[in-house]
Amino acid sequence: xxxxxxxxxxxxxxxxxxxxxxxxxxxxxxxxxxxxxxxxxxxxxxxxxxxxxxxxxxxxxxxxxxxxxxxxxxxxxxxxxxxxxxxxxxxxx
Numbered sequence: 001x002x003x004x005x006x007x008x009x010x011x012x013x014x015x016x017x018x019x020x021x022x023x024x025x026x027x028x029x030x031x032x033x034x035x036x037x038x039x040x041x042x043x044x045x046x047x048x049x050x051x052x053x054x055x056x057x058x059x060x061x062x063x064x065x066x067x068x069x070x071x072x073x074x075x076x077x078x079x080x081x082x083x084x085x086x087x088x089x090x091x092x093x
Contacts, residue, residue, distance in 0.1 A: 048091050052083025 063072035
């Protein structure tokens with residue numbers, strides 16, 4: 001990915017970084033182990049919890065303009081965790 005960002009265009013690296021590769025693998029294993037109905041529920045949960053991930057990415061982008069990378073990551077994860085709690089309380093309670 002670093003080669004793509006450095007030599008071609010950062011937006012293509014962003015496409016690769018945001019690709020749902022891990023999600024697809026999780027869905028495949030879930031389907032084979034637990035069936036399509038469970039995978040469907042997992043997909044819905046993934047949809048709801050993608051919102052905090054978007055907040056993480058936005059927070060990291062903003063924070064990197066003001067603090068070090070490590071502080072930005074820490075702050076973005078804090079935003080993500082808060083988002084997880086909020087979504088869980090809104091959707092699943």
